[in-house]
Each structure stands twice: as structure tokens, then as C-alpha cells.
Amino acid sequence: MDADCQNCGACCAYSSAWPRFSTEDEADLALLPPSLVSADLAGMACNGSRCAALIGDVGRATSCAVYAIRPVVCRECEPGGDDCLMARRAYGL
16 A cells, blocks of 8 residues: 555545644644634634645645644644545545
8 A cells, every 4th residue: 555645645635624723832823824724723724625735636646735834633644544544545545
């Protein structure tokens, strides 16, 4: 299985409920562009189920517009981990 994030992106397009802020402090959240934060300030903004920071085509070539400052939930989704595999299955990858 190829769980290379730059050839996948399924976790970033799986669910609008997934990219939620959890343990970020105010200083970290202030680094995110306001246009990429949800209206309720609870997580990343999404277009449908897809995180607004996701660039590219799921399953082909993707990247994150805020990779260096992405939320904890994004950092915790490990390539090949349970969350990763669940999202990949949902996309048939």
C-alpha cells in the first residue's frame, strides 16, 4: 500500500467534522489564515467534506496550504494509521 500523503489527501477530504481544533493554543491558531478557519472557529473551514487548505486532486497529487502550521488533528493522522486507512477506503484507495 502506498500511503504517501502527497499522492493521497483522503484524510483531508474525508469529513468536515474531522479537522477540528483540540489542543492548539491561541498563538498557533492566530497563524492560520482566517479564510481557512471555520465560521464557528472550532476547526478548519471546509468545502463540503474537503478541508479548504487541501490543494490538488485526492488520490493523485495533494498538498496542504498550511502544512507547517496545520492543526494537531492533522499532525496525528499518521500515514498507514487507522484514520488514514479509513479515509483511504472511503475514497477507494
